[in-house]
Amino acid sequence: MRVGVVTEIKPAERRVALTPAGAHELAGRGHEVLVQAGAGVGSGFADAAYIGAGARIVEAAEQVWADSELLLKVKEPIEPEYELLNGDATLFTYLHLAAAPRLTEALVASGTTAIAYETVTGANGKGLPLLAPMSEVAGRLATQAAAYFLQSPLGGRGVLIGGVPGVAPARVVVIGGGVVGTNAARVAVGMGAEVTILERSIARLAELELLFDGRARVLMSDALTLREEIAHADVVIGAVLVAGAAAPKLITREMLAEMRSRSVIVDVAIDQGGCAETSTPTTHDDPTYLVDDVLHYCVANMPGGVPATSTRALTNATLPYVQALADHGVDGAFAKIAGLSDGVNVRAGQITIPAVAEALAASHAAA
The missing domain is CATH 3.40.50.720 (NAD(P)-binding Rossmann-like Domain)
Incomplete structure (x- = not known):
């Protein structure tokens, strides 16, 4: 399977979805790993490290999005990336769709299978193993x-x-x-x-x-x-x-x-x-910022401030799931790893998480 990793473009986001060690594991299993040029620099990983691990460096984000069957990110796509969503691909990333109605609509329209790290559950439906490290x-x-x-x-x-x-x-x-x-x-x-x-x-x-x-x-x-x-x-x-x-x-x-x-x-x-x-x-x-003389700190990607730590912790948690998706495809991976299917938020143009559907309906009602 072709597994793609793009450079994060959310402001001040320096994490990357896969370390060179993770790329090496995937390449060793026969998968083609495409990494956008410079994707790992913010986390301390040069392009040469990915090349040494068996990945192929691709200059343009558009090419990685278009060529990947499994697209790995850290943060949710932002507006400039909506047009790059690929209906033939699976997107695996943090999504937080209940607070992002426009992204939800873009995913639905694209036909992308969107699996959110934050709703994947552990054994017997307990715990959130991919949210826990961040x-x-x-x-x-x-x-x-x-x-x-x-x-x-x-x-x-x-x-x-x-x-x-x-x-x-x-x-x-x-x-x-x-x-x-x-x-x-x-x-x-x-x-x-x-x-x-x-x-x-x-x-x-x-x-x-x-x-x-x-x-x-x-x-x-x-x-x-x-x-x-x-x-x-x-x-x-x-x-x-x-x-x-x-x-x-x-x-x-x-x-x-x-x-x-x-x-x-x-x-x-x-x-x-x-x-x-x-x-x-x-x-x-x-x-x-201040409201009523109370200072608010509301950075939406706090772990992005320590990318060298966060990227490694994230890959440690996500890699077994990425390997299953790459080895067996979406449905095959669901059969292999309990709780992975709970991560599906959008598939085939349908929202599969009730809380997200409710949040989208509420946003339309308020508009």
Whole structure:
């Protein structure tokens, strides 16, 4: 099978969907690997490394899109790429379609089979194995970003996240105790912050209590508790996930008026629309903005800021699925790997994820 890898063109996105080591594995199985020139440079991989691994370098993105039977990306196609969507190919990437109605329509119109990393499930339908590595990165980065933007010259409250002897540390509230939230809380605890995790699952609350062993407060997330906690926070990290669906708007505009002046919201859920009513996507080049004196950090591709780490972690997770798709085709791969079929969001001009169909219908109703 011809497997293609294109250069990411989303602003400040430096990851690549396949490492040279991954290309070597595919070439060794008899597949033709096409890599757009310069695709790996942002992650530290020169074209020569791919050539040495058995891949073929192709200059033009248009040729990679047209010639590939399986097209690998990191981030969802953006508008200049819509016309390149190939109805004879399978696209394997992060999609987050519930927050992207125009992309959804483009995929439907193209006839492309679109498999989203973020909705592939693990054994017995549990877990999100291809979302997990980037969630780990994003969670850890969320606390780093919060600590950085708490500095007064950058718009924050001027609070050192870990404090110093005799001076209280920052109060960090993490909304959601999944992979993102757990990693954000771990880093915040390690930096010396006063950390509270809000979570709705009883079972997960018990797991978090054992994991943090008193180093973080673990509370049931309800509307009243959420409101009280964020009112006294220096940092709020939104780590909410409803797989395949738009994130719930848990932080309302009204709540911002009760928050501390120049406190920081890091909305990691922004790929799915964000968990604050005032969240709108930003980039690494222009990451923050103020609303009602609350600083918002809503970078939509946070792991793209550490591409050397993120690219390797992503390929480690996706390669077995890529190999199955290349070896056996789409339906054959579904039979080989449980949970891969859950990743299909669009196929043969049809949306296959109810939450995405509902989000598209809602966007049309609002238009």
